[in-house]
Amino acid sequence: MTRLHVQLAAIAAVVCIALAPFVLSPFSITLMNYIGIYSLVAIGLALLTGVGGIVSFGQAAFVGIAAYATAWVSALNGYSPWLGLVFGVVLTCCVAAVLGLVTLRLQGHFLSLSTVAWGLAIGFLFGNVEGLGRFNGISSIPPISIGSFALVSSSQIYFLIWGIVAAVLLLGYNLLDSRLGRAMRALRGGNTLVESLGINAFRIKLVTFVIAAFLASLSGWLYAHMSRFISPGPFDAGMGIEYLMMSMVGGAGSLLGGVVGAAVVTLLKNSVQDYLPLIAKGASGQLEIVAFSALFILFLQWARQGIVPFVARYLPKVRRERPHPAPPLPRRAQPTPGELLLKVDGAERRFGGLVAVNNVSFEVRSGEILAVIGPNGAGKSTMFNCLTGALRVNKGEIVFAGRPITRDAQSRIAKAGVARTFQHVKLRPRMSLLENVMLGTYARTHAGLFAGAFRLNQREEASVRHEALMQLERVGLGEKPFELAGNLPLGNQRILEIARALAADPALLVLDEPAAGLRRQEKLRLAELLRSLRSDHLTILIVEHDMEFVMSLVDRIVVLDFGSKLCEGAPAAIRSDERVQEAYLGGVA
Amino acid sequence: MTSDIAAILGIDGIATGAVYALVAIGTVLIFTVTRVIFIPFGDIAAFTALTLAALDAKRFPGTGALVVILACLATLIEIISLVRAGEIRLLPRALFFYLALPLAVVGLAWLTMRAEPPLAVRLVLALMLITPIAPLLDRIVFRPIADGTVLLLLTVSVALHYALVGLGLLFFGPEGVRTEPLTSFSTEFAGVLVSGQTMLIVLAALVFSGLLYLFFDFTLVGKSLRATAVNRTGSRLMGIRPARAGTIAYLLGSLMAGVSGILIAPVNTVFYDSGFLIGLKAFVGAIVGGMTSYPGAAIGAVGVGILESFASFESSALKDVIVFSLLIPILIWRSLASLHSEEEIEE
Numbered sequence: 001m002t003r004l005h006v007q008l009a010a011i012a013a014v015v016c017i018a019l020a021p022f023v024l025s026p027f028s029i030t031l032m033n034y035i036g037i038y039s040l041v042a043i044g045l046a047l048l049t050g051v052g053g054i055v056s057f058g059q060a061a062f063v064g065i066a067a068y069a070t071a072w073v074s075a076l077n078g079y080s081p082w083l084g085l086v087f088g089v090v091l092t093c094c095v096a097a098v099l100g101l102v103t104l105r106l107q108g109h110f111l112s113l114s115t116v117a118w119g120l121a122i123g124f125l126f127g128n129v130e131g132l133g134r135f136n137g138i139s140s141i142p143p144i145s146i147g148s149f150a151l152v153s154s155s156q157i158y159f160l161i162w163g164i165v166a167a168v169l170l171l172g173y174n175l176l177d178s179r180l181g182r183a184m185r186a187l188r189g190g191n192t193l194v195e196s197l198g199i200n201a202f203r204i205k206l207v208t209f210v211i212a213a214f215l216a217s218l219s220g221w222l223y224a225h226m227s228r229f230i231s232p233g234p235f236d237a238g239m240g241i242e243y244l245m246m247s248m249v250g251g252a253g254s255l256l257g258g259v260v261g262a263a264v265v266t267l268l269k270n271s272v273q274d275y276l277p278l279i280a281k282g283a284s285g286q287l288e289i290v291a292f293s294a295l296f297i298l299f300l301q302w303a304r305q306g307i308v309p310f311v312a313r314y315l316p317k318v319r320r321e322r323p324h325p326a327p328p329l330p331r332r333a334q335p336t337p338g339e340l341l342l343k344v345d346g347a348e349r350r351f352g353g354l355v356a357v358n359n360v361s362f363e364v365r366s367g368e369i370l371a372v373i374g375p376n377g378a379g380k381s382t383m384f385n386c387l388t389g390a391l392r393v394n395k396g397e398i399v400f401a402g403r404p405i406t407r408d409a410q411s412r413i414a415k416a417g418v419a420r421t422f423q424h425v426k427l428r429p430r431m432s433l434l435e436n437v438m439l440g441t442y443a444r445t446h447a448g449l450f451a452g453a454f455r456l457n458q459r460e461e462a463s464v465r466h467e468a469l470m471q472l473e474r475v476g477l478g479e480k481p482f483e484l485a486g487n488l489p490l491g492n493q494r495i496l497e498i499a500r501a502l503a504a505d506p507a508l509l510v511l512d513e514p515a516a517g518l519r520r521q522e523k524l525r526l527a528e529l530l531r532s533l534r535s536d537h538l539t540i541l542i543v544e545h546d547m548e549f550v551m552s553l554v555d556r557i558v559v560l561d562f563g564s565k566l567c568e569g570a571p572a573a574i575r576s577d578e579r580v581q582e583a584y585l586g587g588v589a
Numbered sequence: 590m591t592s593d594i595a596a597i598l599g600i601d602g603i604a605t606g607a608v609y610a611l612v613a614i615g616t617v618l619i620f621t622v623t624r625v626i627f628i629p630f631g632d633i634a635a636f637t638a639l640t641l642a643a644l645d646a647k648r649f650p651g652t653g654a655l656v657v658i659l660a661c662l663a664t665l666i667e668i669i670s671l672v673r674a675g676e677i678r679l680l681p682r683a684l685f686f687y688l689a690l691p692l693a694v695v696g697l698a699w700l701t702m703r704a705e706p707p708l709a710v711r712l713v714l715a716l717m718l719i720t721p722i723a724p725l726l727d728r729i730v731f732r733p734i735a736d737g738t739v740l741l742l743l744t745v746s747v748a749l750h751y752a753l754v755g756l757g758l759l760f761f762g763p764e765g766v767r768t769e770p771l772t773s774f775s776t777e778f779a780g781v782l783v784s785g786q787t788m789l790i791v792l793a794a795l796v797f798s799g800l801l802y803l804f805f806d807f808t809l810v811g812k813s814l815r816a817t818a819v820n821r822t823g824s825r826l827m828g829i830r831p832a833r834a835g836t837i838a839y840l841l842g843s844l845m846a847g848v849s850g851i852l853i854a855p856v857n858t859v860f861y862d863s864g865f866l867i868g869l870k871a872f873v874g875a876i877v878g879g880m881t882s883y884p885g886a887a888i889g890a891v892g893v894g895i896l897e898s899f900a901s902f903e904s905s906a907l908k909d910v911i912v913f914s915l916l917i918p919i920l921i922w923r924s925l926a927s928l929h930s931e932e933e934i935e936e
Contacts, residue, residue, distance in 0.1 A: 055744065057747065112743060113920060117917055118913070121909075245748070289752070292751075300745050301734055
């Protein structure tokens with residue numbers, strides 16, 4: 001299947017949906033309208049929950065804010081629904097931005113619980129504010145008019161709803177395939193990974209959160225003007241979980257899954273309403289929610305992936321072309337070989353009473369490979385985390401390229417030119433090799449939200465793709481750029497991490513135990529790669545405990561033991577140093 | 590607000606908070622042992638109140654039918670999973686625990702019912718009928734995904750709550766109930782009238798927290814539960830079955846929720862869906878305690894009760910908005926206060 005086939009399929013789907021009102025019964029069209037309106041929220045949740053990993057139970061509140069805002073503007077104050085749209089969207093996005101600023105730093109399930117909290121609080125608010133009709137709601141909301149043509153019947157508003165859904169899908173997929181979209185897709189890999197790529201994780205989360213709220217606000221606006229009446233019911237916590245269910249059923253992480261999920265859930269709900277009375281007379285209302293929740297639980301137990309990813313496995317793979325040559329990305333001014341690049345001065349890090357790193361000082365000069373070694377518990381990893389900003393030193397100073405970075409955030413240190421790899425490989429297993437490496441170029445590129453969504457970034461994207469392919473070829477993984485990263489063996493995953501780090505055009509490459517868990521052949525290949533990088537004048541700092549690997553490779557070694565620096569020097573000198581032998585072997589052999 | 594009103598509100602808040610505290614302790618118990626944030630605990634409390642009301646009215650409560658259905662479902666699932674695993678010799682044991690025992694409880698309750706028992710017996714019956722529900726739900730709903738992420742378990746738990754609300758309406762009907770007070774005793778305390786019911790609530794909260802403390806610190810089962818909470822794999826290696834620890838935690842937890850339901854029934858009118866707010870507010874209290882500390886959860890829950898009491902004096906319509914808005918700053922404080930190890934989210 002080529003790109004053309006995908007486009008043809010998309011066009012066929014659009015034509016089918018455009019022709020539907022001429023074929024379907026009015027009831028089916030109304031149902032389709034609800035599906036479209038719910039889809040918008042579910043697509044937002046697919047982005048937020050599926051892609052970004054932020055589970056929100058509160059989207060219904062955003063739908064409600066926009067619906068009440070437009071109802072207030074149009075029904076209570078007599079202005080145009082279009083003004084209601086502007087007001088609703090702006091208000092919803094502002095509320096989302098404030099909530100996001102406050103809550104998005106929360107971790108894991110704390111964050112999801114906070115969505116339950118504000119979802120409930122806002123839901124209660126609708127029914128209790130004097131000016132919004134309390135539990136009676138607001139009626140006689142005017143229809144949307146385009147020019148003088150009012151969209152009154154359900155087959156008229158149908159085109160507006162599905163036009164918006166189609167546009168959102170198109171822009172959404174464009175966005176996911178852009179610089180910002182890749183950053184969003186990296187969020188699930190954890191903050192340390194995202195920040196190490198020079199990405200401000202909090203900012204990306206906030207953007208994703210506001211986009212999801214924006215889509216919910218579109219949905220709320222359409223809902224208010226389609227049903228012409230609103231009450232607190234459709235925006236309560238129960239609806240919040242229904243939206244979540246839609247996006248999960250369709251396949252969290254898949255935008256199309258949002259539409260499929262909304263369709264499945266809405267149709268299912270409709271048929272449950274039709275058939276339950278046949279089974280249990282008079283109790284259908286209660287049974288509906290029971291049947292529904294039970295289905296959802298079964299679904300979460302047995303098919304967490306969702307419908308779209310499940311079906312996609314059986315479709316032929318989209319064949320993609322290798323990236324074409326493109327103008328190179330701008331490179332940073334590299335330090336001259338031999339120049340002082342990194343200076344650690346009297347670094348100290350305590351964990352309570354334990355001094356993990358105690359008054360350690362060393363320097364890295366441009367163009368050399370320096371290893372920091374030491375037995376288990378010597379403080380290597382702590383030192384490493386202090387260098388990359390994952391931890392702060394309690395005392396001392398770290399200067400990189402003439403600038404103190406002691407108090408900088410991880411993403412700032414990464415932007416300054418320190419690229420790292422991880423002891424426990426952190427790749428995005430469901431992204432291709434090429435995309436993983438493209439992540440590395442984030443700090444070198446500029447395309448923003450709108451450039452990504454409207455494809456104004458194509459020149460930069462071509463350069464990024466080309467750069468990523470070049471780095472893959474440089475490390476020897478250029479043969480299958482579209483393979484998924486999760487399919488690689490561990491050795492190659494380590495090398496892929498190096499390619500990703502190289503794509504950032506770093507001044508200093510910091511490797512955290514790169515040889516750990518590798519087989520001998522893989523270690524030799526890795527050493528060879530690092531030597532070839534040195535011959536390109538790249539500066540490398542390795543934290544490692546594998547002596548053999550280090551000795552044959554590096555120019556200089558710093559030995560740590562019990563948090564303090566033991567000695568420093570060329571590999572041969574270190575090898576014969578009695579103190580080092582004692583630290584490693586517990587006495588002179 | 591005069592000091593008199595403040596005192597009345599304060600005492601009222603402490604009573605409400607004590608009820609939340611019982612549920613909160615149960616929530617923490619389940620969370621630490623199974624990692625499930627068991628939102629439906631409030632429903633269990635509400636169902637207990639409804640069960641007791643039905644018993645008072647000499648009707649056999651819907652809880653019986655609910656337990657029978659859940660027991661059959663759980664047995665079916667257990668049999669299927671045992672047959673699949675080829676462990677047929679464990680079948681009699683499974684039949685005993687998942688089918689015979691719950692059915693025996695329901696049968697016993699049904700028989701005792703006919704003798705028109707006194708209040709004390711009815712209380713025991715209500716608790717007996719309610720305690721099998723959570724462990725059975727655990728077997729049906731959570732056991733198959735016991736190794737999932739906290740988030741997955743939370744999502745399932747929220748869905749389960751909605752299922753229970755629907756079942757509650759089905760089995761108990763839409764009418765609210767208020768049971769007769771357990772005591773009519775009342776006394777003056779520093780110029781404020783304190784009812785015996787309030788004192789009973791606080792006393793029960795204290796006694797059950799104390800019992801739980803003794804259970805955890807001085808019994809082997811309690812210690813095995815704590816071990817499971819700290820490290821599932823490690824405790825499994827020590828011969829503790831996490832599933833069994835989970836069942837015990839659910840039993841204990843629903844007992845606490847049941848007691849709180851009995852205590853709240855004479856004070857507030859309880860509907861089939863009243864549980865959600867009880868559960869959530871208890872849960873806010875549990876979060877204040879960081880989801881891991883029992884005294885912390887109890888203190889947090891009492892704080893929520895007092896806050897709610899004062900908030901409802903200021904604006905009864907917006908009291909829930911105030912309580913839940915307050916959760917956000919608490920969550921932020923908790924999130925900052927607790928050190929998190931970076932956790933990658935499941936693909």
